[in-house]
Amino acid sequence: MDIEVDSNLFKNSKITNKKHSFCGKSEKVIKLVEFDFSHLAGHLVNGNLEAEFQVKIKKMTGFKILKLRNFDDDVAKKFSDVCLMAGKQKFYVSKLFVASHSTYFESLFLGNFQESQKSEIELKEIDSEDFQNFLEVLYGESAINDDTVEGILNLADMYDAKTAIRRCEEFLLEKSKNSIKFKFTLAVKYKLDALKKKCYSELKTTAEIRELVPAKADDFDPFVWKELFLKATSPQ
Structure with a gap:
């Protein structure tokens, strides 16, 4: 520590x-x-x-984070038909269940890909903790908090997992204590329209609007810049 x-x-x-x-x-x-x-x-x-x-x-290092669900115990192995590897960690899951929540895995498991015949598939450059949290959300656990939401949302967007995206947006709308800049950045990046609308409604001053400006202009598309400009020039 x-x-x-x-x-x-x-x-x-x-x-x-x-x-x-x-x-x-x-x-x-x-x-x-x-x-x-x-x-x-x-x-x-x-x-x-x-x-x-x-x-x-x-x-802090060396602290184990309590898992809400195990994907590598005997129960998980018994009811799984594929093992997904993220980093050095193995996750035993049901192909049909995960495919029903993600178009990416639907194509991977049920399409005409070589991986669909494999019992073990490596997911390259995926953080194991983020993937643990992502799977917990798919399996109905309450894994979303201010520390995990960005990692989960990134994987949910990558794998086109609409239920996970919706649950992340609901958390950001209703429970998150993160800054409005953090929320707005995620709203723009992952096209969370309801969250973006709420962020706009909470902006009261031009100083607050300036706080949302990213370090790189390319992080926002022209439409977002237009919305910010109109918000900054409209009567408060």
Whole structure:
């Protein structure tokens, strides 16, 4: 874990601020964040301490994310007829079930491709965690959150999985706490019209509109630029 601690100690209208960064493993990093009371005694007022600590976890590695559904256990293997490989991870699934949710896999499994006869198919350059989350959505699990939605949406668009796309858009419309720029960028990239319309409705100032402008102009097509221009020049 890589942790940054920003501490503010208050006394008689004065603020002492310190920022510390810690790196460590397991319980050791937690002990690094602890403060010895003797270090704080000089800031007591009538035995009381007024302080504010903001702890930011900048990076974590080695933590296993709990799966909502296993695609490599005995149950998955028993009811599967194909194994999909993403990275070094194997996913045992039903061809007909996955094909019913994705036109890409429908063509791959049921079309006249060489892969349709294989029992194991490699999906090249696909992140295994994103694919795990994508499959969980297809199988009805609640895998969509602010951290996973972009990866799921990318695969849903790549594999033309309309149910997964719809569920991602519903999450972004109703539950996501991500910024309007993040949502608008996804709405444009993946043609999520309802989400784009909502983003437009939430823009109140020209400064907010400018926030949506991407680093590369080519990221937005001319129609989107026109919509932003009309929004910026229309009476608020």
